[in-house]
Amino acid sequence: MADHDHKPAPMVDEVSDFEILELAVRELAIEKGLFSAEDHRVWTEYVHTLGPLPAARLVAKAWLDPEYKKLCEEDGVEASKAVGIDWVMTPPTHFGTPSDYCNLRVLVDTPKLKHVVVCTLCSCYPRPILGQSPEWYRTPNYRRRLVRWPRQVLSEFGMQLPEDVEVRVADSNQKTRYIVMPVRPEGTEGWTEDQLAEIVTRDCLIGVALPKPGITSNAKRPVLKAKNPVHHDH
Amino acid sequence: MTATNRKASDGQEIERVIDTSPIPLLEEVQSKGRVWEDLAAQYGVTNPDPPWKITLEATCDLLAGDSCVKFHEEIEEGSCALPALERRAEEDDLSETIYEEVPFPERQLLALAHSMIRRGLLDEQELARRMEQVGQRLNSA
Numbered sequence: 001m002a003d004h005d006h007k008p009a010p011m012v013d014e015v016s017d018f019e020i021l022e023l024a025v026r027e028l029a030i031e032k033g034l035f036s037a038e039d040h041r042v043w044t045e046y047v048h049t050l051g052p053l054p055a056a057r058l059v060a061k062a063w064l065d066p067e068y069k070k071l072c073e074e075d076g077v078e079a080s081k082a083v084g085i086d087w088v089m090t091p092p093t094h095f096g097t098p099s100d101y102c103n104l105r106v107l108v109d110t111p112k113l114k115h116v117v118v119c120t121l122c123s124c125y126p127r128p129i130l131g132q133s134p135e136w137y138r139t140p141n142y143r144r145r146l147v148r149w150p151r152q153v154l155s156e157f158g159m160q161l162p163e164d165v166e167v168r169v170a171d172s173n174q175k176t177r178y179i180v181m182p183v184r185p186e187g188t189e190g191w192t193e194d195q196l197a198e199i200v201t202r203d204c205l206i207g208v209a210l211p212k213p214g215i216t217s218n219a220k221r222p223v224l225k226a227k228n229p230v231h232h233d234h
Numbered sequence: 235m236t237a238t239n240r241k242a243s244d245g246q247e248i249e250r251v252i253d254t255s256p257i258p259l260l261e262e263v264q265s266k267g268r269v270w271e272d273l274a275a276q277y278g279v280t281n282p283d284p285p286w287k288i289t290l291e292a293t294c295d296l297l298a299g300d301s302c303v304k305f306h307e308e309i310e311e312g313s314c315a316l317p318a319l320e321r322r323a324e325e326d327d328l329s330e331t332i333y334e335e336v337p338f339p340e341r342q343l344l345a346l347a348h349s350m351i352r353r354g355l356l357d358e359q360e361l362a363r364r365m366e367q368v369g370q371r372l373n374s375a
Contacts, residue, residue, distance in 0.1 A: 010278040017267030022286040024364040035296035122322035
């Protein structure tokens with residue numbers, strides 16, 4: 001007998017026009033031969049498996065193992081294999097992915113150097129090791145302002161950096177993706193890799209947050225609109 | 235018409251043109267469709283993203299083919315249906331204009347459909363008919 005005591009998780013019991021639109025666009029694209037249904041299924045299954053945990057584990061491992069940290073700095077793609085991510089062979093294509101080029105750089109922070117990642121052109125993101133990008137990462141506001149006023153933008157995320165800390169902004173592109181390895185925080189002495197990985201949140205890996213004992217989730221961030229669009233009429 | 239240029243990471247200018255005038259079918263979806271943040275709140279669902287977000291991402295990726303691993307100028311015309319960089323640039327333009335009030339990822343979906351219609355990859359009437367059929371199917375249970 002099944003146990004029926006538990007309550008089912010709540011579900012949205014309503015079909016929205018957006019859900020209908022997504023399926024209609026997809027069906028027509030398949031019928032027109034823009035891509036195949038099988039490719040879509042395989043790719044969707046792969047994308048479903050992605051998330052920020054492998055990147056968090058990479059950082060935690062590096063904090064505990066200086067040799068591994070060196071490997072991370074020298075060859076991010078090779079270092080990713082230790083946390084189960086093979087940038088070339090794991091995706092269904094077996095030669096990388098159409099959207100995530102197989103080159104990862106791990107940017108190592110120091111007490112006097114803070115890295116933060118952006119994609120000024122669109123929203124390139126190290127998806128194989130970090131999952132889907134958050135909404136604010138895609139916005140023109142973040143992309144335009146971070147490269148101009150990084151300290152101001154970081155302060156909006158709650159990070160106040162002393163003047164003597166240098167900020168470096170890494171601009172992702174089609175060929176290179178980045179994650180940030182923050183400095184291991186105080187108060188984590190004697191912690192295991194699992195404990196350390198828990199505090200390396202997605203935002204820490206993008207560089208807009210610092211790891212802190214007790215903080216294991218990303219802060220909610222309002223999405224700001226760009227005030228000065230860079231469009232030109234022709 | 236809005237025409238905008240932006241520089242690629244190698245400094246090359248990318249020209250793009252997207253007609254940001256409203257498309258009636260998509261305007262209707264925008265005005266009548268219920269967005270995930272409202273549905274999730276009403277039904278007490280904690281997942282921050284609608285279930286169709288992953289399949290939408292996959293559609294965008296597959297339409298881009300190999301354009302994400304090549305520099306923009308290396309992509310042969312016609313080699314993929316909708317290059318990622320062009321789609322994202324158009325999404326930015328549309329997100330700042332007619333779909334400004336729509337939350338994410340509904341905005342990404344409307345922008346994709348808009349780009350596909352404007353490029354002739356989809357026909358508005360054909361999409362309207364298909365939406366009718368899909369709606370009947372999804373609501374038949």
